[in-house]
Amino acid sequence: MSFSNLTRRGLIKTGAVAGAGLALPTYLSAAAHSGFTNAPQGDTVTLGFNVPQSGPYADEGADELRAFELAVEHLNGMGDGGMLQTFSSKALDGTGIMGKKVQFVTGDTQTKSDAARASAKSMIEKDGAVMISGGSSSGVAVAVQALCQEAGVIFMAGLTHSNDTTGKDKRANGFRHFFNSYMSGAALAPVLAKAYGADRKAYHLTADYNWGYTTEEAVRSSTEALGWETVNAVKTPLTQTDFSAYIAPVLQSGADVLVLNHYGGNMVNSLTNAVQFGLRDKMVNGKQFEIVVPLYSELMARGAGANIKGILGSQNWDWKLEDQLGARYSGTNAFVQSFGTKYGFPPSQAAHTCYVQTLLYADAVTRAGSFNPCAVVEALQGFEFDGMGNGPTLYRADDHQCFKDVVVVKGKENPENEFDLVEIVEVTPADQVTYAPDHQQFAGGSLGTCNPGA
Amino acid sequence: MLGLSKKDAGLLAIVAFLCIFAPFLLNPFPEGSAMAQFNAGYPDLMQRLVIFGIFAIGFNILFGLTGYLSFGHAAFLGVGSYAAIWMMKLLTMNVVPAIFVSVLVAGLFSLLVGWISLRRSGIYFSILTLAFAQMSYALAYSVLTPITGGETGLQPKYTDPRILDGALPAGQSPRANLFGLDMKATTELRLGDWVFTFNAGYYIAAATMLLAFYLSIRIFRSPLGMMLRAVKSNQQRMNYTGLNSKPYTLAAFVISGMYAGLAGGLLVAMDTQVGAERMFWTASGEVVLMTILGGAGTLIGPVLGAGFIKYMENIVSKINETVLEQWFAFLPDGLSDAMVAIVYPFVGKGWHLTLGLLFMMVVIFLPGGLVEGGQRIGRLFRSKKSEPETPDGKTTPAE
Numbered sequence: 075m076s077f078s079n080l081t082r083r084g085l086i087k088t089g090a091v092a093g094a095g096l097a098l099p100t101y102l103s104a105a106a107h108s109g110f111t112n113a114p115q116g117d118t119v120t121l122g123f124n125v126p127q128s129g130p131y132a133d134e135g136a137d138e139l140r141a142f143e144l145a146v147e148h149l150n151g152m153g154d155g156g157m158l159q160t161f162s163s164k165a166l167d168g169t170g171i172m173g174k175k176v177q178f179v180t181g182d183t184q185t186k187s188d189a190a191r192a193s194a195k196s197m198i199e200k201d202g203a204v205m206i207s208g209g210s211s212s213g214v215a216v217a218v219q220a221l222c223q224e225a226g227v228i229f230m231a232g233l234t235h236s237n238d239t240t241g242k243d244k245r246a247n248g249f250r251h252f253f254n255s256y257m258s259g260a261a262l263a264p265v266l267a268k269a270y271g272a273d274r275k276a277y278h279l280t281a282d283y284n285w286g287y288t289t290e291e292a293v294r295s296s297t298e299a300l301g302w303e304t305v306n307a308v309k310t311p312l313t314q315t316d317f318s319a320y321i322a323p324v325l326q327s328g329a330d331v332l333v334l335n336h337y338g339g340n341m342v343n344s345l346t347n348a349v350q351f352g353l354r355d356k357m358v359n360g361k362q363f364e365i366v367v368p369l370y371s372e373l374m375a376r377g378a379g380a381n382i383k384g385i386l387g388s389q390n391w392d393w394k395l396e397d398q399l400g401a402r403y404s405g406t407n408a409f410v411q412s413f414g415t416k417y418g419f420p421p422s423q424a425a426h427t428c429y430v431q432t433l434l435y436a437d438a439v440t441r442a443g444s445f446n447p448c449a450v451v452e453a454l455q456g457f458e459f460d461g462m463g464n465g466p467t468l469y470r471a472d473d474h475q476c477f478k479d480v481v482v483v484k485g486k487e488n489p490e491n492e493f494d495l496v497e498i499v500e501v502t503p504a505d506q507v508t509y510a511p512d513h514q515q516f517a518g519g520s521l522g523t524c525n526p527g528a
Numbered sequence: 529m530l531g532l533s534k535k536d537a538g539l540l541a542i543v544a545f546l547c548i549f550a551p552f553l554l555n556p557f558p559e560g561s562a563m564a565q566f567n568a569g570y571p572d573l574m575q576r577l578v579i580f581g582i583f584a585i586g587f588n589i590l591f592g593l594t595g596y597l598s599f600g601h602a603a604f605l606g607v608g609s610y611a612a613i614w615m616m617k618l619l620t621m622n623v624v625p626a627i628f629v630s631v632l633v634a635g636l637f638s639l640l641v642g643w644i645s646l647r648r649s650g651i652y653f654s655i656l657t658l659a660f661a662q663m664s665y666a667l668a669y670s671v672l673t674p675i676t677g678g679e680t681g682l683q684p685k686y687t688d689p690r691i692l693d694g695a696l697p698a699g700q701s702p703r704a705n706l707f708g709l710d711m712k713a714t715t716e717l718r719l720g721d722w723v724f725t726f727n728a729g730y731y732i733a734a735a736t737m738l739l740a741f742y743l744s745i746r747i748f749r750s751p752l753g754m755m756l757r758a759v760k761s762n763q764q765r766m767n768y769t770g771l772n773s774k775p776y777t778l779a780a781f782v783i784s785g786m787y788a789g790l791a792g793g794l795l796v797a798m799d800t801q802v803g804a805e806r807m808f809w810t811a812s813g814e815v816v817l818m819t820i821l822g823g824a825g826t827l828i829g830p831v832l833g834a835g836f837i838k839y840m841e842n843i844v845s846k847i848n849e850t851v852l853e854q855w856f857a858f859l860p861d862g863l864s865d866a867m868v869a870i871v872y873p874f875v876g877k878g879w880h881l882t883l884g885l886l887f888m889m890v891v892i893f894l895p896g897g898l899v900e901g902g903q904r905i906g907r908l909f910r911s912k913k914s915e916p917e918t919p920d921g922k923t924t925p926a927e
Contacts, residue, residue, distance in 0.1 A: 127845075127877035180848045182877055187681050187803030189841075195572035195799070196842055199725075213679035217801055220683040224701050224712075224800075238680055282670035283679035312669065312679075522686060525701060 110446045111226035111527030112202045119174040122203030129185040131210040134424040141425035145432035149176045156412040160405040160461035165440040187217035212236030219248035226527015230431035233424040237288040240475035241516035246524040249474045252427045258368045258388040259292030261480035261502035267300045277329035278307035289335045305329040317344040330358040333366045342377035349381040375495040382485030389481040393420040406463040430462045448524040472511035547734040551724045558721030571727035575798045577835045578737040584818040584830030586787020592825035595760035599654045600661030604785040606807035608634040608792025613682045620692035623797035634789020642781035668804040681803035729798045823897030832898045847875040
């Protein structure tokens with residue numbers, strides 16, 4: 075059955091009308107071109123905070139969001155100013171960014187790269203965000219970083235620890251303040267050698283995805299350089315919740331150290347299993363058996379409870395730094411105080427890195443005098459700063475990675491309260507964890523050039 | 529027209545109208561107003577709406593017609609996506625080979641999965657497909673990391689070979705295009721306070737969806753479609769009459785797998801990256817929700833369902849506490865806090881809760897999905913004398 079008579083003339087006519095219709099918008103949209111994507115209009119500027127609000131890292135995401143809100147408050151001149159008082163750059167004056175009031179939009183990454191990109195895209199396309207920040211896993215960070223590069227906005231990575239973010243997947247529009255697997259390995263190895271001796275046999279259990287691989291590689295190469303031997307490295311599925319089957323062979327292998335390259339719930343479960351198996355009470359090769367967790371966080375420590383006691387690991391930052399190690403880590407107390415006043419508990423390292431990233435972005439814009447991503451990239455590259463809680467820090471131009479001291483921590487034997495679960499063992503100075511930009515663990519990527527979009 | 533009955537042609541025309549004018553229809557609120565939060569007319573979401581529409585249309589060919597509930601369709605979407613991104617990395621950033629290969633690869637993969645899974649029906653079939661999808665996910669996430677990029681996924685880089693494209697100008701990131709037309713090319717039309725966005729990628733995806741929709745109408749009305757309905761209503765009886773139903777169900781499975789592959793390829797064409805979680809079982813579950821929510825077995829239902837869920841995911845999930853406080857700011861302090869406290873669990877990260885409640889209500893009160901809702905409303909307004917038309921398979925859900 076047919077309800078229209080398709081003729082050649084009719085088709086041409088329709089085609090012409092449709093073509094004209096499609097061409098019309100192009101004709102009408104001459105305005106609104108200012109050289110880069112989402113140039114802030116009017117007296118406000120919009121930032122996009124893209125954090126996991128559901129899924130395995132929802133706790134980290136919630137803490138990141140608190141930190142973002144606090145940062146925006148401080149940028150707009152509300153509250154006590156937090157780290158703005160201690161930050162070595164004095165460009166920010168509490169009147170927003172370049173006089174524009176800071177607004178923000180939030181989104182849920184669900185810890186999935188697809189969802190994270192969808193959420194970031196809606197921030198860029200719909201809400202006009204000129205910078206995206208956040209994220210709590212390396213897969214998401216890499217995906218969103220690539221998106222921001224294409225779209226021509228700045229990406230300030232949140233909690234992402236894999237080498238790839240500033241290694242083979244680095245991008246000119248992306249910046250990472252958080253430390254990485256290599257730094258964890260480099261910072262931990264000397265401490266481990268000192269505490270446990272230089273002739274240890276290590277057994278690795280590694281979460282079976284990119285972050286696990288880079289962390290295992292980093293810890294392995296750093297410890298082997300100091301004389302350790304790696305007996306075996308076994309990959310465990312990310313979704314594994316019971317690690318008994320993986321723990322049992324550890325004792326037969328003749329290893330005397332177990333390295334758990336796990337994060338979040340994985341780590342809580344594997345550590346609990348290992349302790350339940352009595353590994354820590356065993357004597358192997360005449361030495362006390364030890365467990366090491368390369369990447370630590372308070373949230374994980376809370377999950378693992380008493381099992382975490384005495385276990386070594388590394389952190390980007392800890393809220394007790396300034397109290398215990400003095401004014402080199404100034405900014406820590408200012409931040410902990412304003413965070414504590416607002417929310418009633420001390421911030422996690424995820425919150426810290428997100429807060430700092432937001433201020434660093436605002437500062438870079440102010441110093442550059444423009445929201446143009448290329449100007450911001452230029453202002454951040456090679457930027458040296460202090461007073462953000464980590465001591466003197468460098469944003470290296472070659473790979474957009476921050477270089478700063480790494481905190482080596484240990485589960486506290488007698489915690490005083492639920493926020494005081496880790497104690498600081500040592501701080502490894504920045505030059506010990508610095509590597510060449512073309513280090514083999516970071517090879518294969520290229521920053522490209524900044525993309526202002528539009 | 530085009531071998532369609534008047535009624536089907538009308539339906540196609542409605543879908544075409546919706547697709548063409550989506551930038552206007554989805555952006556009903558002026559920029560800067562409080563309601564602008566609910567605008568959905570930005571390129572990324574519009575693209576997702578039509579792409580997941582294709583995915584759901586394809587799923588409906590299998591589920592709606594044969595009644596075989598596949599719980600692993602996301603695997604085909606994922607496989608198609610990986611195929612497409614590899615085409616973009618190796619061959620060219622032009623989307624045509626990428627989409628073509630994604631359909632092909634997804635088709636082959638679904639042939640394999642279907643050939644094995646269709647030995648069983650009912651719940652066993654669902655479990656088999658679910659197992660395949662989870663296997664694909666696990667493989668992509670870890671074992672096949674060199675091919676799939678693992679957790680990090682894949683993106684085109686400017687260092688990729690891309691043998692058909694010339695070298696990129698320095699510092700340019702590779703962009704998906706259709707013979708030079710950038711998928712991200714966007715023009716804006718400002719009418720007073722309203723801003724309407726027209727995006728090249730969206731219109732290409734929408735045109736593909738129209739084609740997919742047309743094809744699905746033809747399949748529904750074809751002898752094959754009739755055979756598939758027969759499978760659904762009584763496969764045993766069919767077998768007793770001496771008909772071998774397996775080739776038909778396999779055909780339906782492969783066709784719907786190819787639709788999923790097409791959606792996967794388009795996703796990559798619009799947003800050049802793939803992650804393994806695209807194949808996770810929740811993604812397979814989502815397309816089942818879309819189809820049931822819209823109305824399984826109807827032509828337009830899956831498209832509506834897909835649109836509905838994607839809208840919820842992208843719009844409702846972004847309403848945060850600050851936004852709520854702005855909405856209720858006109859109320860006295862205590863009352864506004866109370867309102868925020870009541871509404872907050874249902875928006876933002878609570879959007880799953882809202883979706884779940886809506887899904888329950890639809891399943892309980894509108895078993896035929898949104899399409900049935902539309903029909904009921906339509907019946908209210910229609911003059912009483914005309915009896916409801918007999919079910920014709922177009923807008924009524926198949927059993």
